[in-house]
Amino acid sequence: MATPINRIAINTGGGDAPGLNAVIRATVLSASLRGWECVGIRDGFNGILQPEHYPQGGVRPLTRDDVRGIAHLGGTILGTTNKGNPFSFPVMQADGSVKEVDRSDEILHYFQREGIDALVSVGGDGSLTIANDLHRKGLRVVGVPKTIDNDLDKTFTTFGFDTAVSFATECLDRLHSTAQSHQRVMVVEVMGRYAGWIALHSGIAGGAHAILLPEIPFDLTKVVTKIREREDKGRTYSLVVVAEGALPKGGHHALLASNEFGHAERLGGMGEQVAHELARLTGKDARTVVLGHLLRGGSPTSFDRIAALRFGTATVRALDEGLSGVMVALAFPNVNYVNLEEVAGRMKAVPPDSDTLQTGRDIGVCFGD
Numbered sequence: 001m002a003t004p005i006n007r008i009a010i011n012t013g014g015g016d017a018p019g020l021n022a023v024i025r026a027t028v029l030s031a032s033l034r035g036w037e038c039v040g041i042r043d044g045f046n047g048i049l050q051p052e053h054y055p056q057g058g059v060r061p062l063t064r065d066d067v068r069g070i071a072h073l074g075g076t077i078l079g080t081t082n083k084g085n086p087f088s089f090p091v092m093q094a095d096g097s098v099k100e101v102d103r104s105d106e107i108l109h110y111f112q113r114e115g116i117d118a119l120v121s122v123g124g125d126g127s128l129t130i131a132n133d134l135h136r137k138g139l140r141v142v143g144v145p146k147t148i149d150n151d152l153d154k155t156f157t158t159f160g161f162d163t164a165v166s167f168a169t170e171c172l173d174r175l176h177s178t179a180q181s182h183q184r185v186m187v188v189e190v191m192g193r194y195a196g197w198i199a200l201h202s203g204i205a206g207g208a209h210a211i212l213l214p215e216i217p218f219d220l221t222k223v224v225t226k227i228r229e230r231e232d233k234g235r236t237y238s239l240v241v242v243a244e245g246a247l248p249k250g251g252h253h254a255l256l257a258s259n260e261f262g263h264a265e266r267l268g269g270m271g272e273q274v275a276h277e278l279a280r281l282t283g284k285d286a287r288t289v290v291l292g293h294l295l296r297g298g299s300p301t302s303f304d305r306i307a308a309l310r311f312g313t314a315t316v317r318a319l320d321e322g323l324s325g326v327m328v329a330l331a332f333p334n335v336n337y338v339n340l341e342e343v344a345g346r347m348k349a350v351p352p353d354s355d356t357l358q359t360g361r362d363i364g365v366c367f368g369d
Contacts, residue, residue: 002140002322005034005117010062011041012076013084013127017148017160018300019308020076023122025067026312034320038062039116040077044084044127048110049103059114071305074298085130108139118324120315122146124158125347128327132340135325142315143327143340148295151195153348154338155329159308164191164295165201168241171291172206175239183236185227185278185286189271191295194245196350198295203241204359210238210366212274214245215350218368220274224281226366240278242271268292310335 010027012020028038040062041047047058060066060078070077083090086107088100111119118140121131124147135141145152148164168190179186188208192198196213203211209230210223227238244267247253254269271288279286300308307330314328314335326337350357360367 002324003117005036005319007037007039007114007116008118008120008319009039009041009059009111009116010078010120011044011047011122012078012080012146013044013121013123013130014080014082014147015124016075016080016296017146017158018074018163018296018298019159019304020078020080020122020146021067021070021073022300022305022308023144023146023159023312024062024077025071026309027120027315028062028067029064030313030316032064034316036316039114043079044081045086045107045130046081046084048107049084049086049089071309072299074296074300082126085126087130087133104134104137107134108137111139118142118319120144120319124149125152125343125345128152128340129344132325132344135340140319140324141340142318142323143343144311144315145327145329145343148198149192149195150197151193151347151349152343153346154327154343156332157307157330159300159304159311160296161197162303162307163298163301164198165205166301167295167298168198168202168291169205171289171294172202172208172239172241175289176207176237179237179239182285185238185240185275185282185284187240187242187271187275187278187286187288189242189244189268189288189290189292191292192243192245193267194349195347196243196245199241199243199246200350200354200356200360204356204363204365206239206241208239208241208365210240210368211360212240212242212246212270212368213350214243214247215352216367216369217247217249217251219249220277220281220368222368223274223278223366227278227282227284240274242274244268244270246270246274 051058086104089103122144145158148160150161256266256268275286275288
């Protein structure tokens with residue numbers, strides 16, 4: 001039988017996403033009804049591993065008053081980071097160099113010392129991989145799937161995705177009129193890393209004429225053909241949605257940067273490359289709009305808000321039932337539990353037989369293939 005719980009910690013890691021605060025609120029309220037105390041770790045695990053950076057404390061109490069009125073707010077009251085992996089934590093050496101060090105035992109010692117019985121880890125694939133590794137070392141953990149990219153396996157969707165798609169769709173709606181007025185090709189680059197969910201869903205919802213996804217290496221001449229076909233019918237403008245991880249046939253991903261260790265790539269720039277080539281090949285004026293971090297901000301949609309609240313309460317139920325090493329997942333009509341082992345290190349890409357992808361093909365969207 002699992003040890004009774006008296007105190008739990010919550011952290012948020014990776015990129016921010018609308019709905020994080022709703023998860024925090026639901027977890028705290030649900031835990032408090034069971035008489036559990038809650039604390040929040042600031043900026044992933046940095047609040048524990050770098051306490052000197054937090055004059056007010058790297059771990060803060062979370063009471064019912066602390067989470068009042070935050071469910072509709074974007075961002076996270078705990079802060080977040082994608083650079084604080086405790087298993088490979090960057091540490092400055094005496095000679096000024098930076099070395100990655102395994103500091104995971106410090107997390108376990110902190111939990112034991114402070115009487116924290118379990119961790120609710122809210123994050124994407126990187127954060128949930130860390131959560132699974134901590135579970136393997138004996139920490140009681142429940143994960144919550146968070147990413148606007150929707151690239152986590154074993155859940156119908158992640159919270160944050162619907163909000164990102166809704167905003168991107170609104171932007172595409174606005175771009176139709178300005179593109180038409182100037183007879184331009186508008187290329188819209190969206191986030192999503194190596195998965196094309198945001199590009200696919202917003203592109204179809206927003207009436208894009210071509211959508212370039214990481215899952216389908218593209219031939220730009222096919223997009224040129226689509227643009228010219230529209231021209232022949234008197235439609236003098238076109239909208240092209242490009243996922244940041246889109247890949248030209250025989251080419252490479254567009255990268256803005258990588259870190260000092262040669263990994264954690266920052267994708268970006270493919271939209272500009274596509275616009276430049278389309279202008280050259282079609283002779284039309286082509287402009288680029290990069291939505292970037294705008295997709296991460298703002299209030300969560302009602303769908304994401306409810307999903308986040310459901311996830312938060314489900315984490316507490318999972319802990320109350322004695323579970324550990326699981327992630328709460330949306331499986332309509334319910335929330336269920338899947339093992340973190342089945343999620344960690346796995347990416348959910350757009351499948352070639354996706355009904356949404358087929359919908360795009362059936363209404364004439366060009367995917368560059």
